[in-house]
Amino acid sequence: VLATDDNADRQKILSHYGSHAQDTTFATQLLYRLRDGSQNAGRALEWLESELEKTGSDAEEIIISEHHTLSSGNVTTGNIIRGLRLINDVDWTVWFEGVSRIDTLLREKTDFAALDFFSRDQYRTAIEELARRSELSEFRVAEKAIELAGHVLIADASGAEVPQAEAPDTDATVHTDVGFFLVGPRRLELEKAIGYRPTISxxxxxxxxxxxxxxxxxxxxxxxxxxxxxxxxxxxxxxxxxxxxxxxxxxxxxxxxxxxxxxxxxxxxxxxxxxxxxxxxxx
Structure with missing residues (x-):
């Protein structure tokens, strides 16, 4: 089309491509491909320059703009890749247990830290299920289980704080592991204490x-x-x-x-x- 004479038909055909010339990506690629082109490349460049001038731009400006866009895109892509690698490198189970208030409470008051991961997760799931069907939060459910297990701190005769189960005047049968109340045979006692409402199933x-x-x-x-x-x-x-x-x-x-x-x-x-x-x- 550009090789033809400058007549009405040519102008009519090229008028449909004016919007494409305003696209910096298209214009930059066209300039790149017309470099060292045929003898008709000059006419194509003239047409492109004229279309760019209509929008108040020129070839140098759109090339700089496109390079900036590509550079920012490369930086963004690099940041995304580094972020994905960081996400993949993080041990999310360790992170979750580090920020969980429930885990912190159980680690401080019980032997929760000595359990394997699946057992700890079993405790967390039980607390979540109990809290969902009661009026208490998960943290309060965990506290109640610890209290029932005899791990709550009380003052002994000397005034020092010791676990209730270790107090001299405490029956030895009072103390038991908190797991008995969360996933064991004494769970019904905990459910009654927190007002748990079991589902039909x-x-x-x-x-x-x-x-x-x-x-x-x-x-x-x-x-x-x-x-x-x-x-x-x-x-x-x-x-x-x-x-x-x-x-x-x-x-x-x-x-x-x-x-x-x-x-x-x-x-x-x-x-x-x-x-x-x-x-x-x-x-």
């Missing part, structure tokens, strides 16, 4: 756990009987004699019970989480 799970071995035997036995009844009904429709049906059901009883137990375990595992034993970090 928690209530159902606890009712099921309270049934003990009957909660396993009865459902498995019922499923086994159901499978045997279905199998017996199917054999009866096939026209087999009663003695044959009895023999077949006797042979089918063991695999039916195993299938019922496997089905029961699968269903229960969807609703009940395994209980993890609290462990100490011996590093």
């Amino acid at each position: 928690v209530t159902v799970k606890r009712a099921f756990s309270a049934t003990g071995w009957l909660g396993v035997v009865v459902p498995v036995f019922a499923l086994t009987v159901l499978l045997l009844a279905l199998a017996g009904n199917a054999l009866d429709h096939l026209g087999l004699a009663l003695p044959s049906i009895v023999v077949m059901l006797a042979l089918f009883a063991v695999p039916a019970s195993e299938g019922a137990l496997a089905f029961f375990n699968t269903v229960v595992s969807l609703f009940l989480k395994p209980t993890r034993l609290v462990g100490y970090d011996y590093k």
Whole structure:
């Protein structure tokens, strides 16, 4: 187009590219590609210069502006990369435990620091769950658990502050680890002390756990009987004699019970989480 004569058609076609010439990135790239170009490059440069003059700019100004933009972009990209590397290098578990008030309180009052990470996280999760369904904050829940565990400081006969469980006139059975109240068998005492309101699902799970071995035997036995009844009904429709049906059901009883137990375990595992034993970090 630039190689043609300067006529109305040429001006009409180039008028559609005027907005592109005002883009500093486009104009800079065009100047770069026209460097040492063909004999028509001069006309292209003239057209570009004329379009830039309409906006009060020139080739040198847009090149400087584009270089500044690229430089600032490179600096920003470098800062982002360094920031991402720093984020990746930070051990966020250590950072979180360092700024958490709950962790600080438990470390000062209990043997929380001696536990492994998964046990500490189990304590934190328990405190969070208890606080969510009570009127107390997580910090107050942790304080209440420490008080119930006998770690609260009291004044002895000499006036010195000692843990309640270590006081001379304190029953030895009073002291126990704070984990007994957070994730152990004495959790109900802590829930009652903080006004915890269990959800329906928690209530159902606890009712099921309270049934003990009957909660396993009865459902498995019922499923086994159901499978045997279905199998017996199917054999009866096939026209087999009663003695044959009895023999077949006797042979089918063991695999039916195993299938019922496997089905029961699968269903229960969807609703009940395994209980993890609290462990100490011996590093």
